[in-house]
Amino acid sequence: MTVLALRNVSRSFGPIEVLHGVDIALRPGRVHALIGENGAGKSTTMKIMTGYQPPSSGQVLLDGRPVGFANMGAAEDQGISMIHQEFNLAEQLTVEQNIFLGRELKRGPFLDKPAMRARTRELLDRLECRVSPDRVVSTLSNSDKQMVEIAKALLRDTRVLVMDEPTAVLTRAETAILLRQVRALREAGTAVLFTSHKLDEVEEIADDLTIMRDGRVVWTGEAAAMDQHAMANAMVGREMSDLFPAKVSTPGEVALEVANLSVPGFSHDVGFTLRRGEVLGVAGLIGSGRTETFEGLCGLRPATGEVRVFGQPVRIDHPWQAQDLGLCYLTEDRKTRGLLLGKGLRENLTLQALSKFDRGLLDTGAEDRALTQAIADFDIRGHRDALVGNLSGGNQQKLLFAKTMLADPQIIVIDEPTRGIDIGTKQQMYVLIRRLAAQGRAIVVISSEMQEVIGLADRILVMRHGRVTGELGADATEDAIVRLAMGVAPTPSKEPA
Amino acid sequence: MSDAAVPAAPRRIRMTVIGPILALVLLVVAGALMNPNFLGWDNVTNVLARSAFIGIIAVGMTFVITAGGLDLSVGSMAAFIAGLMILVMNSLVPSMGVGVPVILVGMAVALLAGLAAGLLNGILITRLGIEAFIVTLGSMGIYRSLVTWLADGGTLSLDFNLRSLYQPVYYGGIFGITWPIIVFALVVLVGEVVMRSTAFGRYCAAIGSNEQVAKYSSVRVDRVRLMTYAALGLLVGIATIMYVPRLGSASSATGMLWELEAIAAVIIGGTVLKGGFGRVWGTVIGVLILTLIGNLLNLTDFVSPYLNGAIQGAIIVLAVVLQREGKAR
Known part of the structure; x- marks a missing residue:
């Protein structure tokens, strides 16, 4: 059973095709990792799945039915959220205002601030994030901004959460918190898709794995079938020798x-x-x-x-x-x-x-x-x-x-x-x-x-x-x-x- | 995104390149159709000479805006320099007599005063880190008030004999081309080359598009920005030198709204208001468009010349809309 899938999707920019017949299927309650070198087409694939870009050909299937998201708002209404590499936060607003942006709670014509405050606190606590809901987002560290993005997605009762390199700016401890949250979402039945260049994370958390190279899916299946070395080889398309070169130089003056x-x-x-x-x-x-x-x-x-x-x-x-x-x-x-x-x-x-x-x-x-x-x-x-x-x-x-x-x-x-x-x-x-x-x-x-x-x-x-x-x-x-x-x-x- | 899919840069700019030229051509064609004298020698040189003052200033403004700055003080700066120049020259007549040396001293005063005023703006902006808008809004008020004070609320007039000696600088020329046009052309040529082909021009664009990147790339950001204001001040001095012999006087109304015309010309010409990209030849087209509109309204009785400002305003807004569409593609 799949919740969101691409079937034979291609995408061209001008005369150049960058995605060639991509198939990928997300299942509820599973964490799906999408890996590949820079330029392999990961971001484009994600953007098509979440309605940021239309496919040039092929279909986006939601619950098995073809859909055409008119825009990202349409995808969000269907419970599909994406967290971008570059944060999508209003820098001058507070954490709380950002989390509720566009879906503010109201009592009559007025904002229901206590309710929003309580809900924000609850979400941040779940994420073990200690920032105050009153902090202006521009003053936050990158990792805290990431947590605010995730809190935003959590608020929206997300069925499918797509994350583009969520751990790139996080420390180890923060990564651990994030991965715990991902597991919690999986337990709750959410389908999660994420990209990462950190293969140890992928090995640790992914249930399903799709590897892309040059706009094509080169491998897809259960993540358990691949170890880090095999992943790296499949991404690059050749045998990876030692990652680090020999330290040969001699210190001088x-x-x-x-x-x-x-x-x-x-x-x-x-x-x-x-x-x-x-x-x-x-x-x-x-x-x-x-x-x-x-x-x-x-x-x-x-x-x-x-x-x-x-x-x-x-x-x-x-x-x-x-x-x-x-x-x-x-x-x-x-x-x-x-x-x-x-x-x-x-x-x-x-x-x-x-x-x-x-x-x-x-x-x-x-x-x-x-x-x-x-x-x-x-x-x-x-x-x-x-x-x-x-x-x-x-x-x-x-x-x-x-x-x-x-x-x-x-x-x-x-x-x-x-x-x-x-x-x-x-x-x-x-x-x-x-x-x-x-x-x-x-x-x-x-x-x-x-x-x-x-x-x-x-x-x-x-x-x-x-x-x-x-x-x-x-x-x-x-x-x-x-x-x-x-x-x-x-x-x-x-x-x- | 695949590397091969990267769109080439030049495509994107094309519409904004053609836009201003197209507008100018349309105006010229419309003018020629409406009035046979429009393309006559007299009218063409008249339009160019009128464009010269704003044009010379606008070339300097192009650099300031490209580097992410702004200068609102140029109009009142010109008025102040004109007043100062006239006072100095008049006061020298008793000791030096009426002669070319007095005028040369006056010109030197104008250049120095312009340079100093520009440097002052630049230092306040770069050293004290105050917004360019605020600094130059302040200096705009200061210079305007200073010239009013110098003229004691009235008009400062150049000594009558000096005036007839000085007048050829505005009305004379070679091969029937008057000096303001020649100076304007020279300033444009130099400006275009500096913007396009020198390190200074490149630095201006870099600072305007991202000051942080310029700083991290070891560009001497403050010095470059200071130099844009100083150069603009100097050009205001040059423009004033050409302007004073026209009327031989200065008052609190001299140079009124020149800053807005200069900024408008720069923007119509395709320079990006928030900086990062500028072109001097575009500014020239912008100046010509603005002057031509006024000229056309005077030559034809189609629309009242009193609506000049309204039409110019509409064109400025239109230019920015076109720029944005060019970008969005």
């Missing part, structure tokens, strides 16, 4: 020395040294001040402390000063801080190192050659005249990388290098990072993925509440990192630097 670095409100007395050829991992929970600390270091926020670059004491108040010293920060937030989504690849690629192309007038020929080179070097796939906003996440990330590297930094801080990108692209990023280290560059990788830090870094700095709580070697275990990140127990390793 000291590139960066930081002492007593403080970013008001975020971090205190951070200190470390970094050598050429090294990859320094920075681990910690979301909200531990890692991003802010390194933004402070690179002149993106007000900060105090002593910084030496290649032995010279320096003062960095602006990002361009950092870049002049050979120090670049690669943001975790590629959509709002990294790339101009409304501009083309070329303008984005050369923005950070535009002076290289400035001969009084800009040398657009040289810019085009640089783009050709970057597309080849970084394996960026997509039309070279495309708007960057239309590229897939993985290709945006590669472009952001290419853009930063065009400035030829010697010290590179990379914040969440693989957030929201597929496993094939991840592997490419890891190879790239190690190659940069092997070239003698000094690299900092900030990551919330423990395996990534361990697999990539030569040394690991762990932060908690804005302070460095410990430094671990390349042989660190997840357990040791978690202990330092949560502050649960002392560790036998070195004192804080």
Whole structure:
């Protein structure tokens, strides 16, 4: 028995078909995982199921009958909700107002605030989310926003819940809460469809599994039939070798020395040294001040402390000063801080190192050659005249990388290098990072993925509440990192630097 | 979404490119049909010369708006500079006599005053982080009041002899093309090249489309924005230099509503009001459209010239609607 299904659905944008005869069926009381590389067609499939886009051909079946949702509201009225990767919340309204947006409870002509308050509290409690219903959504962390989205869906008596990468921005603890909620929904008979790049989660919670590649379903069936390795192979279409490249580089001269670095409100007395050829991992929970600390270091926020670059004491108040010293920060937030989504690849690629192309007038020929080179070097796939906003996440990330590297930094801080990108692209990023280290560059990788830090870094700095709580070697275990990140127990390793 | 499905960028902009040109062509054709003198040399140079003041300012405004800013003070800034220029020149006549040096000093005063006024706006906006709308709304009031005060509520008139010496700057020219048109053309040429082909133009568009991204890309955001206001101030100075010899006077009514005409021209020309995309040649078309409407109403007795403002207003709204449709495609 299926509640919502696609039968032989294709979808074209202009002359190009991106989905080819997709079949997928959601059953009540089952969790269905949809996995695939970036650009495989997962998001388009989800949007068609929830009425955000119509199929070009084929049928959407609800309870076995073909339906055409006129719009997303029509799908919602049928009990089908979708939670997007980019949140769909009114940023200036409160949590409570968002949850009830469009379905406010009323008593006569007036809003029934006590009833809404009680219901909001109840929903948030169910989600173990401690934010106040009065908080304005724009002040919430990403994970709390996610919980508000889920609360919204819960309110709507959802029969089918579709979630596009719900755990991408969540910490482990928050992910655990989310997965508990998903299980509760399953018990209640809801059909759940979700995508994730985290295959361990998929293995843990999915009942059914569909794997897509290049707009086609390449495998579908009971999730228990696949282990993580088999999933990865099916997604990529080839045998996946080791995810992480060998750590071959040898540390050279000291590139960066930081002492007593403080970013008001975020971090205190951070200190470390970094050598050429090294990859320094920075681990910690979301909200531990890692991003802010390194933004402070690179002149993106007000900060105090002593910084030496290649032995010279320096003062960095602006990002361009950092870049002049050979120090670049690669943001975790590629959509709002990294790339101009409304501009083309070329303008984005050369923005950070535009002076290289400035001969009084800009040398657009040289810019085009640089783009050709970057597309080849970084394996960026997509039309070279495309708007960057239309590229897939993985290709945006590669472009952001290419853009930063065009400035030829010697010290590179990379914040969440693989957030929201597929496993094939991840592997490419890891190879790239190690190659940069092997070239003698000094690299900092900030990551919330423990395996990534361990697999990539030569040394690991762990932060908690804005302070460095410990430094671990390349042989660190997840357990040791978690202990330092949560502050649960002392560790036998070195004192804080 | 598959990578191959990514639509190419240029397609999207096409309608907004054609729109303003089409409107201008329509206006010219309509004008030629309604009045045979419309395409005559005299009328064409008249239209261009009238466009020059707003046009020179609007070129600067294009950069400010492209970088995500706004400047409401340009009209009263022009009036203030005109008043200042006249006062300085008049006061120099007793010591320096009536001659070209006095006029050169006056021009230098206009350029410096424009640059200083623009820098002041820019510094308040970038260093103190006050909204451009608020800062320039304030300076608009300040300059307007200053010129009224300088003129003691009346009119400041240039020394009669100086005036006849200065007049050729507005009325004279070479090959029958008057100086305001030549200067306007030069400003447009330089502006177009700067916007299209220099790092500065690229930075303006980057800052206007997403200031955070520009900042994270090591662009010197504050300096670029400051420079857009300074350049605009300088251009207001140049426009005033061309304007003063026309009437030889300045009063509290000088340059009234120029800021709105300049902003309107920029928007009609296809520059995005919230920044991120600008084109100087579009602004020129915008200025010409606005001037042509007034000119047409004067040449024909079809519609009362008093309705000039209403028609211009309708065109501005229409231009923005067309822009949005171009985007939604």
